[in-house]
Amino acid sequence: MFDFLSDYDDPTLLGAFWVTVQLTVLSAIGSLIWGTLLAAMRVSPVPLMRGFGTAYVNIVRNIPLTVIIVFTSLGLANIFGVTMGAPDDFEAKAFRLAVLGLVAYTAAFVCEAIRSGINTVPVGQAEAARAIGLSFSQILRLIVLPQAFRSVIGPLANVLIALTKNTTVAAAIGVAEAALLMKEMIENEAQTLLIGAIFAFGFVVLTLPTGLILGWLSKRLAVKR
Amino acid sequence: MTSILYDAPGPRAKRRNVLFSVVFFVLLALLLWWIWQTMDEKGQLEWALWKPFTTSEAWTTYLLPGLADTLKAAALSMVIALPLGAVLGIARMSDHRWVRIPAGAVVEFFRAIPVLLLMLFANEFYVRSTGIPSDERPLYAVVTGLVLYNASVLAEIVRAGILSLPKGQSEAAMAVGLRKSQTMSSILLPQAVTAMLPAIVSQLVVIVKDTALGGVMLGFTELLNTRSTLAANYANVIPSFIVVAVIFVVLNFILTSFASWLEGRLRRSKRSTGAVLGADKVDDVNAAEVGGTYGTGAGGSI
Numbered sequence A: 001m002f003d004f005l006s007d008y009d010d011p012t013l014l015g016a017f018w019v020t021v022q023l024t025v026l027s028a029i030g031s032l033i034w035g036t037l038l039a040a041m042r043v044s045p046v047p048l049m050r051g052f053g054t055a056y057v058n059i060v061r062n063i064p065l066t067v068i069i070v071f072t073s074l075g076l077a078n079i080f081g082v083t084m085g086a087p088d089d090f091e092a093k094a095f096r097l098a099v100l101g102l103v104a105y106t107a108a109f110v111c112e113a114i115r116s117g118i119n120t121v122p123v124g125q126a127e128a129a130r131a132i133g134l135s136f137s138q139i140l141r142l143i144v145l146p147q148a149f150r151s152v153i154g155p156l157a158n159v160l161i162a163l164t165k166n167t168t169v170a171a172a173i174g175v176a177e178a179a180l181l182m183k184e185m186i187e188n189e190a191q192t193l194l195i196g197a198i199f200a201f202g203f204v205v206l207t208l209p210t211g212l213i214l215g216w217l218s219k220r221l222a223v224k225r
Numbered sequence B: 001m002t003s004i005l006y007d008a009p010g011p012r013a014k015r016r017n018v019l020f021s022v023v024f025f026v027l028l029a030l031l032l033w034w035i036w037q038t039m040d041e042k043g044q045l046e047w048a049l050w051k052p053f054t055t056s057e058a059w060t061t062y063l064l065p066g067l068a069d070t071l072k073a074a075a076l077s078m079v080i081a082l083p084l085g086a087v088l089g090i091a092r093m094s095d096h097r098w099v100r101i102p103a104g105a106v107v108e109f110f111r112a113i114p115v116l117l118l119m120l121f122a123n124e125f126y127v128r129s130t131g132i133p134s135d136e137r138p139l140y141a142v143v144t145g146l147v148l149y150n151a152s153v154l155a156e157i158v159r160a161g162i163l164s165l166p167k168g169q170s171e172a173a174m175a176v177g178l179r180k181s182q183t184m185s186s187i188l189l190p191q192a193v194t195a196m197l198p199a200i201v202s203q204l205v206v207i208v209k210d211t212a213l214g215g216v217m218l219g220f221t222e223l224l225n226t227r228s229t230l231a232a233n234y235a236n237v238i239p240s241f242i243v244v245a246v247i248f249v250v251l252n253f254i255l256t257s258f259a260s261w262l263e264g265r266l267r268r269s270k271r272s273t274g275a276v277l278g279a280d281k282v283d284d285v286n287a288a289e290v291g292g293t294y295g296t297g298a299g300g301s302i
Helices: A003-007 A013-042 A047-062 A065-077 A090-119 A123-131 A136-173 A178-188 A192-221 B011-041 B047-054 B056-092 B097-112 B115-129 B137-163 B167-175 B180-217 B223-234 B237-268 B279-284
Strands: none
Touching: A013 A047, A013 A090, A013 A136, A013 A178, A013 A192, A047 A090, A047 B011, A047 B237, A065 A090, A065 A136, A065 B180, A065 B223, A065 B237, A090 A136, A123 A136, A136 A178, A136 A192, A136 B115, A136 B180, A178 A192, A178 B115, A192 B097, A192 B115, B047 B056, B047 B223, B047 B237, B056 B097, B056 B137, B056 B180, B056 B223, B056 B237, B097 B137, B115 B137, B115 B180, B137 B180, B167 B180, B180 B223, B180 B237, B223 B237
8 A cells, every 4th residue: 555655765755754844944943043133123223124124024924935935946046046055956956945935934924923922021011120220131131031932932833833834835946845745646646545645644743743832832831911 | 112122212322223223224225236236247137128017918918817817716715715614613613522523623634734735635636536627627726725724724713703702792692592503693603704804804815825836836827827937938037026026915915904904993893892803813823822722733824
């Protein structure tokens, strides 16, 4: 029943899911950094930075991820010669470009998640802290950020799960991850339903623990108000 | 302006903010100049590449038919997914365990799976098991994938919408002797639908964005797909991407603005209970928020 799986060795089933995991982890790290920077701009007291952050988020959020990913390949790589320092190898290049596209897109959502987390802290908290004479860095370190981080876990978990699912879009530029392997298998093999079930199961395995663990964590750490 | 992070600025903070503004402005200008320079170097600013967009041919042959297909797929998906989602959402709140658990399983399953997988599977299913002609098949596959995914997201929205209503509504219905089905159909659902409208409209943005997936992976002739035909014809890859991105941004911006306008209107409205499921609510329609177990496929709006 599962015999056909051994016909696929570049990549194997596990290999393809491993690429999905790599895409997810690298893009998650990248978008966390870029998204935090964007969020810092959006809540900063400098109007120009706020404007840039707002514009970036509103533009990028409204463009389909597929458009962004395809653009990294056809536009950035083919026309502008951006290769992200990849060796002259189609696979490696597509992988890095996909990560770039995923980071650019996901960062907008990370930014919004973090900003909404900061906004859940009541202004009275900071005012009370100022009233008892804490300095700016003390207010951030002791009062605001500890509360903000806790309420950010839930929304960030949602973004991470969505990112895991979004990595399948990288198939559009030929990254050999799970969705591309599924497309190949499902077109060539007879067991359509079985193949669908295998890949569906793979994604449930990837997203379910993330949702359960981070969901439990965000509930546990939530600030009761 | 004061916020949780900083107080209203005094003279020193004002000077510092001006300094930051100037530095950031210079950095931004450098970035824009660099992008402009690179575009110029690669000959992407030449008028010949942009000129097609001023002619009607590019629009009537490529962009508008593509946009029409995008909208068609999105509208069809929404129209089919909405009743399906309502049924699933209500089933998930049923008092009978044999209804509640299967409905919950279906919702969580389809939310956990990338919509691309659903589209690919639907496409192959139609190839093998039905006689749908090959030129219509991509539309069917895209709509099927989107319906399966969005019905389960909408199911959660419906559930959250019903749960957002004040408890007094169903208690009062019970007190005047309505049956459960009557309470649902004449008391809860009509109010929940109003409360859900903003969330539904912003889910439409997600659907519009996801149609692009079908263009690349299944050959569905939506906007991104007709863009590549256009670019092959006029050899203007970068300008065509920019135009298509602008179209998507404008379209989705209109939808988003409409959603927040609706939300504001419903919040102000005196006739309702004041329960509104905001446009942002889609982000955190995960089971944890609405009183169930934490689900798999959160992040409905991304």
